[in-house]
Amino acid sequence: MTTTEDLVPQVDAEAVPHDTLTVLGRVPADASREETVAHLAEASRLVRRRDIEMVRAAGLGHIGGEFSVIDVLVTLYLHAMNVSPDRLDDPDRDRFILSKGHAAAALYTTLAIAGFLEPSQLGTFMQPHSRLNGHPARTKIAAVEASTGPLGHGLPIAVGTAFAGKLDGSTRRTFVVVGDGELQEGSNWEALMTAGNHRLSHLCVIVDRNRLQQGARVADTNDLEPLADKLAAFGLEVVEVDGHDHGALLDVFANVPAASGKPTAVIAHTMKGHPISFMSDNVAWHHKVPSPDQVTQALAELEHS
């Protein structure tokens, strides 16, 4: 029988050439707001640097949707969520699920800068037998709560774990990021109905609203609007935010659970490829691999971002 033993990684991370990534860790508890935002901004910059190098090295990846979601991931792992690398077995830890699993490199890099994953592992991204599969797998990385990749899976799983928390009377929160194009999958709306009807107040659904999907603009493919109205009609407390504004994001996440007792939906307005000039809001960068010159230019732009 296949078990998790078959999934044990075999690649030697130290044998793979790799750049280092400074583990910044959580924002210190006594940090001022300005220091907090600066910490998150610097972490996001470093995560983007490492992410683009990983995609370049692997020759694969989904850099556009990674750069759109990195500020959300960094704000969650380095500040908002009540979880730490030494408490991954704690039943009351906050949960995070990346439903848009194709942004795996962004998750791995964020986990590394937050101390959940050895930075040396990042160099193994998509190498044979690496724990860092092209989509995150819970059997391979302890901090990954759910295996995702096929779209429309993460939100139902998040609803289930939030439901378990409600049954236990736990204060733990469940955060899940879905892509906006991903919301074309019907399973999400099944799950949103469940979340709204059961008033899963400790669930926070974050929509990475970059308005682009693989082949075209979401609006030109199968439009979601009026998205906020739809989410509200399903019984969620809807908040819209600039998904690249760390200060705004940490305020939004601090308000989960909402006073209304409803689950929270955060529409995070983002740009695919942000903030790189030649990638931003460009549908071509869904899973394009940058050339060496483009990496150089992107890294230079990140130095000044």
Added chain:
Amino acid sequence: MTATTAPTPPAAATPLHDCRDAWVAALVELAEADERIVAVVNDSVGSSKLAPFQDRFPDRLVNVGIAEQDMVGVGAGLANGGKVPFVSAAACFLTARAMEQIKVDAAYSQHHMVLIGQSPGMAYGELGPTHHSIEDLAWLRSIPGLTVIVPTDPTETAQAVRWAAGAGRPVFIRVSRMGVPDLMPEGYEFQPGRAVQLRPGGDLTVVATGTGVARALDAANLLEGRGVDARVLAMPTVKPLDGEALLAAAEETAGIVTVEEALTSGLGGAVAEYLSTRRPTLMRFVGVPDTFAPTGSVEWLMDHFRITAEGIAAAAQEVLQSR
């Protein structure tokens, strides 16, 4: 007994049981002792016979409505949240509608969750192929990391449910509503991946699962009258198979007939695959061939596809004659 076009229920003289009664009794008993046990359904409380569970543990019954993808995903999330979810729905909808969730959220993720396929095979008879679940064994046995169980009778149903509650990995259990007699011996203990020899025999082996087992025993009686000494193995775990019992049957008898209330690419295909590279064996397959069923009651359909004592006996004689 002779071949006939009229329905021929197996072992008509003995009482027949709906295995759903055993399933829900076992679940309630487990839930009394372990508050992690929850049930997840798609408006399937009635068809899963879960009313006693709902009455006793209303908060622990998660009814997502008619939404199978959500149902299996929510089950995986409940497992992530420390629960032991039993996701119960008509097998046709559970397996076909939520196949990707079974593959990814249950099997690939190795979540400890139990999928209960209710009223599988052709149990929904006249409702037609949309409501039959004859594909489930072939589909699910192809998924790595998933244990696939087809209990023989109420005793084994209850034991499989109890075992699955502590399995620590994803499990699918088929629960039959079509009546089956008590077949498992006194003191029987279910073990995953172990076949049960219900009748010794040296000429030929019938390997049956689920509702096929009683018919296989009836067939062995018919064969005895024709001078054939048939071994009968119940194979409750379609994945992983009991390879040892299959190899012994292949070595000690002239051939194997598989019996299942499913497409023959389920148990039959699995047994053939296993033996073809280890000990090629003469085989015949009793089950549903590569076709959707015509309209008819489940009993009529079992006869139509010759998943009957006479059909199994005829297949056995074909094996013996083709040596």
